[in-house]
Each structure stands twice: as structure tokens, then as C-alpha cells.
Amino acid sequence: MQVLDRIDGFRKELDTARADGKAVGLVLTMGYLHDGHTSLIRRSAEECDLTAVTVFVNPLQFGANEDLDRYPRDVERDVAIAADAGAEIVFAPPVEEMYPTGPVLTSIHVADVSEGMEGAVRPGHFDGVATVVAKLFAIAGPCRAYFGEKDYQQLAVVRRMAADLSFPVDIVGCPIVREDDGLAMSSRNVFLSPEQRRAASVLYRALQAGATDLGRARQAMADTVAEEPLVQLDYAEVVETDNEYRLVIAARVGTTRLIDNLGVAK
Numbered sequence: 001m002q003v004l005d006r007i008d009g010f011r012k013e014l015d016t017a018r019a020d021g022k023a024v025g026l027v028l029t030m031g032y033l034h035d036g037h038t039s040l041i042r043r044s045a046e047e048c049d050l051t052a053v054t055v056f057v058n059p060l061q062f063g064a065n066e067d068l069d070r071y072p073r074d075v076e077r078d079v080a081i082a083a084d085a086g087a088e089i090v091f092a093p094p095v096e097e098m099y100p101t102g103p104v105l106t107s108i109h110v111a112d113v114s115e116g117m118e119g120a121v122r123p124g125h126f127d128g129v130a131t132v133v134a135k136l137f138a139i140a141g142p143c144r145a146y147f148g149e150k151d152y153q154q155l156a157v158v159r160r161m162a163a164d165l166s167f168p169v170d171i172v173g174c175p176i177v178r179e180d181d182g183l184a185m186s187s188r189n190v191f192l193s194p195e196q197r198r199a200a201s202v203l204y205r206a207l208q209a210g211a212t213d214l215g216r217a218r219q220a221m222a223d224t225v226a227e228e229p230l231v232q233l234d235y236a237e238v239v240e241t242d243n244e245y246r247l248v249i250a251a252r253v254g255t256t257r258l259i260d261n262l263g264v265a266k
């Protein structure tokens with residue numbers, strides 16, 4: 001396992017791997033890896049010859065009142081988990097390496113896909129995500145990049161950005177990994193007290209209620225969340241695509257914001 005913190009070194013390793021005929025897999029993370037991340041790393045390790053994991057808590061995607069400072073960090077632990085899941089490289093740059101000139105003057109905005117749902121509740125969030133993902137794609141070069149479907153809107157934003165800007169990157173969406181009670185795995189789950197943790201499973205129950213009552217899915221999801229006093233609903237939406245309805249939900253449990261979604265085939 002190689003742990004790199006400089007852009008040049010990381011780029012060189014991936015260029016060398018490709019020159020040796022290796023297919024490169026990329027898993028972008030903000031660290032504090034959990035089983036959701038390891039499922040992405042394992043899939044990349046199965047499908048590619050070399051898997052690189054990036055660990056970078058990207059300040060651009062946090063709003064002024066969000067949890068940038070308290071976002072959990074433990075790079076040593078991340079390196080051990082990434083190695084165990086099959087990664088060969090961890091790229092964990094400091095903020096000054098990624099944004100050496102201080103304020104970033106270039107920003108990527110993916111219109112339409114970024115709007116509504118998370119985009120409405122967290123203004124600027126997807127510009128920050130699209131900008132850092134574009135930068136990491138530009139650094140990494142041609143590869144397959146693995147993203148979790150838990151961040152459903154983020155995946156749509158990244159797909160559209162990569163297509164519009166012709167990045168030589170295949171975007172692979174991977175299924176959500178859940179705890180036994182259905183709670184989607186998230187680095188933010190560590191913020192939940194035991195009582196909040198129990199209450200948080202209502203999100204998955206709400207999605208299931210919506211899936212069994214598609215005609216009034218929004219109301220069914222909202223009614224289910226309302227049964228749990230520790231959880232405040234931000235939104236419950238249904239996104240229709242060619243082959244499915246995607247139920248999408250976001251809620252606050254204390255000061256922790258959780259998102260989740262569930263696809264129902266047409």
C-alpha cells in the first residue's frame with residue numbers, strides 16, 4: 001500500500017500503472033471509511049488491476065453552518081481499511097495541496113441536475129462536489145470511478161459533469177450498503193447517540209412505506225417519519241426515470257443530516 005499526499009506523485013503512479021497496461025479503479029471518499037466505502041473498493045479491486053482511494057474532506061462542499069470542522073477524520077484507520085478491501089494506493093492530500101492558491105476561483109455548476117432536493121437545502125453543495133470531483137478526475141486520468149447510490153443526486157451530478165466535460169472516466173454506480181435495521185451506512189452515523197441511532201432507522205421504513213404505496217409515496221414517507229419524534233423530515237421526493245421510480249428522502253436527527261433512497265422498478 002502506498003500513501004501519497006502530493007498531486008504529482010499520485011498522478012505519476014497512475015500514469016505508470018496505465019503505461020504497464022493496468023486498468024485503474026478510483027474510489028473518491030472524504031474518509032472515515034465504512035462498509036459502504038469498502039463495497040466500492042472491493043468492486044473496484046475485482047474489476048480493475050489497480051485501485052486508488054482518495055481521502056479528502058473537501059471544504060468547498062460544506063456550507064457555512066455545516067459540519068466541516070467536526071467531520072470525522074482518521075487517515076491511519078482509512079489506510080488500513082482501504083488496504084484490507086484491496087486498494088493499492090491511498091491519496092490523502094492536505095487542503096493546501098488541493099487548493100494552494102487559497103480561495104478557489106473556478107467552480108463547476110451542473111445546472112438542473114444540481115437543483116432541488118439536496119441542491120435546494122444545501123446551496124452551493126453540488127458546485128463544491130462537482131469542482132473537487134472534476135479536479136480529482138483531472139489528476140487521476142482515465143479510469144473507472146465507483147460511487148455509492150446512497151448519494152443519488154450526487155451520482156447524477158457527477159455523471160452529467162463527466163459526460164459534459166468529456167472526462168475519460170467510466171462512472172459506476174454501486175448499491176447502498178445498509179445496517180441490519182436498514183439504516184444506510186454513512187460516515188455521519190457516528191454522530192448519532194444510541195437513541196438517535198435507533199430512531200434513524202425510520203428513514204428506511206419510510207422508503208419502504210413509499211414503495212408499497214407509490215400513488216401517494218411522498219405522503220406515505222412523510223407520515224412514517226412523523227411517527228418518530230427525534231427525526232425531522234427535510235424532504236421526501238419521487239424521481240421518475242425511464243425504468244424506475246426513485247424514492248429519495250432527507251431528514252435531520254438532532255444536528256445530523258441523513259439521506260437515503262430506494263429504487264422501484266417500473
Ligand code: PAF
Nearest residue numbers: 028029030058129132151
Ligand atoms: O461522496 C463523497 O464522499 C464526496 O462528496 C466526494 C464524492 C468524495 C467529493 O468530495
